[in-house]
Amino acid sequence: MKNQIPKSSSIGKNVIIEEGVRIGENVKIGDNTVVLKHTHVGDHVTIGCNCVLGIKPGGNKRMRNIQEKNESLIIQDYATIGNLVTIYSSTEIGKHVFIADHASIRENVQIEEGTVVGRGSIIELNTKIGKRCTIQTLAYITGDTVIEDDVFIGPCVSMSNDKYMGAKEYELKGPIIKEGAKIGNNATLLPGVMIGEKGIVGAGSVVTKDVRNNEVVVGVSAKKLQK
């Protein structure tokens, strides 16, 4: 497969590049990384060691079956992927995005320009994340979530998308987090809550209902902060 790789790009030892992969100019791929079928890697992309990129969704008979929109994982120019990262197919990683070590990103996810995804963070399927967001370490972004531009998600934030915890038929809904909102570390967001523009959720809070634009909420369950 070496013939697909431009001379300006450097590929580590024991790297596996499957068929249909495209590698741009000035790309660096670390040792032992696996790049699966039909992954497109843009120019000036850096990828660490021991990653697995372009994974096809699997599951057992109790898990929902996802129709993929697109077979390729697309990594845009100047993106950086750390070490021991997994990313699925049908996902797009925008320009200048930074994905830290041990992160995992599922299928049908879109992450826009300049966003940072922290170490050990997990982003589930069917999720859209805007520009210049910061998703900190070990944050959990559930499936079917919408995060607009310039959002800050603190470390260890937890979200869920299934109100009945598997007990009933229910259309899964993740949180909707509007432009410029900030979620403090280890906060808990319930399914489908909306956090308004520039809304702030205090560290360790449990958000059970919508937060208005510019509102600051804290506590369990989270209430408007009295000044």
Place this chain on the structure above:
Amino acid sequence: MKNQIPKSSSIGKNVIIEEGVRIGENVKIGDNTVVLKHTHVGDHVTIGCNCVLGIKPGGNKRMRNIQEKNESLIIQDYATIGNLVTIYSSTEIGKHVFIADHASIRENVQIEEGTVVGRGSIIELNTKIGKRCTIQTLAYITGDTVIEDDVFIGPCVSMSNDKYMGAKEYELKGPIIKEGAKIGNNATLLPGVMIGEKGIVGAGSVVTKDVRNNEVVVGVSAKKLQK
């Protein structure tokens, strides 16, 4: 070692299979995976890339020394193991179990038929998990825990098994979670608490005492929900 592998099974590149490993029919193993001594892989099992399977317990002089019951890791038929997963020896993964990427499962663990273990979840030693459970993403199942059938553990749930946090001699006790119980995302369970059959713990709650059958508890510390 290639002579141990049936023709119906496909083994990726740079895979390491140590001595005494048994590989069943129609098995797929992804690239760069390491299968350590005495691991038994059943028929129709799928294993991802960059996993380490069959790890022997280690430790330093401050950690407890575990006597292993059985030297083998046993992976039953039709199980699916994701990418970058670690599983220890003396553990049994049941039929049709699904273990997602980045999960880690310690020694002396038993996981029964059809259970799903989420992405980045960690299951500590001496733990038993029943049939058709859902353990969601980044959940932490502490050591010495019992989870019965059809239990739902939400994302980022945290448990502990040491009441004195290392300060005194104490027999470690994890939670006991009875049939059909549901634990909301980012809930905290204290050592040895029992969650009764079909009991429900709200998201972000801190459970400090037992929950009765069919009871719904919420808050810090969690109390019976007033309707």
Place this chain on the structure above:
Amino acid sequence: MKNQIPKSSSIGKNVIIEEGVRIGENVKIGDNTVVLKHTHVGDHVTIGCNCVLGIKPGGNKRMRNIQEKNESLIIQDYATIGNLVTIYSSTEIGKHVFIADHASIRENVQIEEGTVVGRGSIIELNTKIGKRCTIQTLAYITGDTVIEDDVFIGPCVSMSNDKYMGAKEYELKGPIIKEGAKIGNNATLLPGVMIGEKGIVGAGSVVTKDVRNNEVVVGVSAKKLQK
């Protein structure tokens, strides 16, 4: 590079050892591990499979630029590193330290003799951890944190170091956790809080202000426990 490795040490398959690496006597390195430039591995060190050690810091243009003090990762004698672990350069892992699987440790970190770092735990940059500490599974130690000797950090504990969540210029301050303090599982610590000597934080608590020596605090936000 095999000439740099003493005969008493054993190196697994597909291991990559870059230039300037020093390997001591009686070292074991598991399969598929990558040891990057200028890493120093002491005597009697055990390292698992699929690790990446000695990583140089990266980032995108929105992330802070760290000046490294020292180019080497130093792993002292008798340390044990699990599987799928990442450790950065300019960090020092002390004697008899145990780092469990899937853990990640950033640059400019010092971990002293006999400390245990749990499975999936993440330790951010510029952090100092004393002797004989226990950092349990999936705990998150933010950047610029000080942890003294004999501290216990429960599983899933979360910390943060940025009071304004990226909104203002601010000198980042992690928690300061004094000798013998204990933090319960899934507790949340805010930026710069000090936990006094032998202070105890209950499981699931949110600590918003300093805790005195020997004080026990619980709740959201955490208050002194009334006996």
